[in-house]
Amino acid sequence: MSEQPTARAEGAAVPAEDAAGTKPLLQIAELRIDYRAQGRSWSPAVRGVSLHVDPGETVALVGESGSGKTTLVQGSLGLLPASARVSGGSISYSGVDVTGWRDARMARVRGNYVGFIPQDPNTSLNPVKKIGQQVIEAVAFNERTAASSQEHIDAALESLRTAGLANAERVFHQYPHELSGGMKQRALIAIALAGKPKIIVADEPTSALDVTVQRVILDHLETLRTELGIGILLITHDLGVALDRADRIAVMQRGEIVEHGPVRELIANPSSDYTRRLLAAAPSRHQGRLAPSPGLQPRTPGEGIVVRAEQLRKQYTLRSAGGRSLVNALDGVDLVVRAGTTHAIVGESGAGKSTLASIIAGFATADSGTAWVGERETTSLSHRELREVRRDLQFVFQNPYTSLDPRFTVAKLIAEPLRAFRVATGRAELMTRVRELLRAVALDDSYLQRTTAQLSGGQRQRIAIARALALNPRVIVLDEAVSALDVSVQAQILQLLVDLQTELGLSYVFVTHDLGVVRMIADDVTVMRDGGIVEHGTVQDVFLSPQSDYTRALLGAIPGTRFATV
Template sequence: MNQPVLSIRDLSVAFRTNGSDVTAVNGVSLDVPQGHTVAVVGESGSGKSTTAAAVNRLLPANGRITSGQVLFKGEDLADLSERRMRAIRGAGIGLVPQDPMSNLNPLLRVGDQVAEALEVHDRAHGRTAHARAVELLDSVGIPDAERRARQYPHEFSGGMRQRVLIAMGLACEPSLLIADEPTSALDVTLQRRILDQLDTLTTNLGTSVLLITHDLALAAERADTVAVMYHGEIVESGGAQDILADPQHEYTRRLLAAAPSLTSATTVAGPLEPEARPDATDLITVDKLTKRFPIRASGSSSEFTAVDEVGFTIPRGHTVSIVGESGSGKSTTANLILGLEKPSSGSIAFEGADITTMNQKETFALRRRVQPVFQNPYASLDPRYTVEQSIAEPLRVHRVGDKKSRHDTVVKLLDQVALPSTMAERLPHELSGGQRQRVAIARAIALSPDLVVLDEAVSALDVLVQAQILELLSELQRELGLSYLFISHDLAVVRLISHAVHVMRDGRIVESGTPQAIFANPQDDYTRELLAAIPGAGLAT
């Protein structure tokens, strides 16, 4: 049998924190054979990304390999000099990291950054390197690659930036590619296109892939072998289909149960099934809502229509979802309802009053009744504020209560979102992503609003935390009678929590209905495309 491209043997990694070592990876062993894709799956903090970082010797300053071997083509990377490792990184082991904005230099043109990967490893220089960079950008599906190579990262969409990282990772035709959550922030159709391209490119090059993901459905669909990590250890590994059909470890079963795309239609009627209220009155009525943005380029100007005559209602106590891929207009619609953007035409009625014509005082009063929860809990909380200060902020702004009553309210809200009162004095960096999102939800309901607008509020979370947040939202709706506008690119999640679903494409609603009807009998080709793109949809039982 051929030697694996990568062989990890009894790997342990520790981080030095407050004078003592904390073990993050404990005795991990796995092989990545030539031309195969091996997926490491687990929730945040399971140790999967730390394992990947240890392979590339890119651990943080306080991290170190404490024992074990990382054999790349028989060479133990743990024992190599930094100079030798620099030669292997990029040339022998490619990397596609998760966040394209923090991994691309905003000051350098995209083509120059791809060419740099070639020049550093002496594969090409000057015009030859630039020409090859253009070829690579074209190969990962970037249209008009010659022109786009001269642009900067901020001129690219998230999906395009991720393609650039794939081009850089494969530039030197490495034997092994480490893809660390390469598409977790992308909508499902774009995710599928990018992963299809990655599969094609790695197959053509004979590249082995170590795929790091929190999505078991994605791993099962894309990998030959799946290794499940929990608390720094691999608790189960095997063929993807075997893991899905007969999971042996309790943690694997929990991951399967929490994956919306693997939840069969017969199990949707579980604790998240929203209770319809046929006599509910409409809280929000949107009519012919349109938003156009001016575009100025080369001395000329034009307009881009982001939202095009959209109409729908949100009944009291109901969850109405808008689903679509990036650029469909769903987030702009949410911003219009929140009053963060002014519509070009159309109306948004809140209990019959048009919010687009309200004065400043009326708008301020409305904000007590309409609150947002955004996608990124890292960015939506002030890093200088404690949890208590963040949750109490809307109470202070709207002059609700005194200091003691606000403290009591914060304690009650923490209990409502299933966080201990001891969290009140912590800062955001001391919390996990799921805990931060719970704090954001507590802040959103602090003023007892009628409507909460959730813009991709669970898309950045791993499936177990995502399931907990969705359950929390359902409980709060039942207890408090909240109405939700739920913005998402993920129909699998939308199916679990919605009373009504509107599918948006190019600024227009192309299909509306109950989640059951849309899943069972989608009418529009675009809806069918979204459903087909859900990772693991074809694997669900």
């Protein structure tokens, strides 16, 4: 394969607006990008991809982790790492071929022509600089003049307002840690708008946000597109977001575009098996609870109550520049989990969901109130007594990257709770049980000697579930256990949970902010907000007849409902 092309069109100007509107804002033609690990040969990551974005339209690039989406975006923006190269094809903005341009020239393109919104504001914003200073820097860079003039301050404030920040003057003087997740994302949009771009490239801009905040951000991007004629390239693994927001969708798999077309055509007649699988896995396109896999008898919920909480209260102290303040994380919360069922606890960040789950599991203490697991009242137990409760209740965390020890093999990870509670009497019995647990989560013995670095995100979460099953618990608490997974992997894990519940009679406490997922897996649901309970009942009752405006807002924000089949 050829080396990276030398710089082309070095005498060409930075792309300018196409007054006639005859050229795409972005044109990628047969682009090929390779990666090389240290001491190894080049391997293709993007294989002859063609894509274009016209003025005033939104194009969604959809695919799972590892499909090549981010590599394609990095290549189009001149942000590839040193271990990557463009080995063929071309990248043009408004007809100007920028393939192979050096970084200094591409930086001008990124500022004045294309605005980039990265995924995570927590890593993209400078934590030691005020928001206004960061926007001013973007304004000054695009104008190539000093960053101290009143004109730059006015331009930065205008950019913050255009990004949807009503209190622009206040945000201007705040640090990133003083803003909510949605406000931080708007600050990134303001920085992207500072150069008055013709096209915005948004790489998973809402994947870490609550569904209602996600809706606000995406609504605002749509407003910018409509009012300013900006083109948008939206990169996402969430097909529901793409279905709601895009004019055209390009589906990417293993470095190639496997399907490309208008949204309605793609939904009505997908030509690729991969696209059909993504559509089938989208939570918004499911009506009702997942059924057990063929061969399993329909489950019969048990009798009685496995988890109960009464009037739980918990306050936290927040420290800020203005002093200390008390926040009610839980304000008199009651909860009842029926045996053999899945009880979902839903709400936005800060609602108190994880605090409630942590108190039930004994990881945190309540200021007042009581909680029971089975017949054991857990809020006053000693550490040793709580350890025994863990036989009945296990916890699966959101991020298996941090909850599983990267030094351990899969065999050691699964065996650890068995050893800690002395469940197995010898190595042979131990490994027999480890293999049983591995098969229970649909993995085979070939995974035993792998470490977490050799597993995908879905495989890691399966290992976390296998560990949770090791002690034959009655209850498993899952705290946002599928929120970080691709939609098709998420669907596999949800089906696994349904099957395990059917086979083993498990009860789940399922903490999530995604009501689309709740509809697929839960029997009962409790909706929380600001430490209190807004609404609770069966999933069918709450979804069909929500009593609270807040619940209605959450239901209305489920991505993918625009073309959902219900």
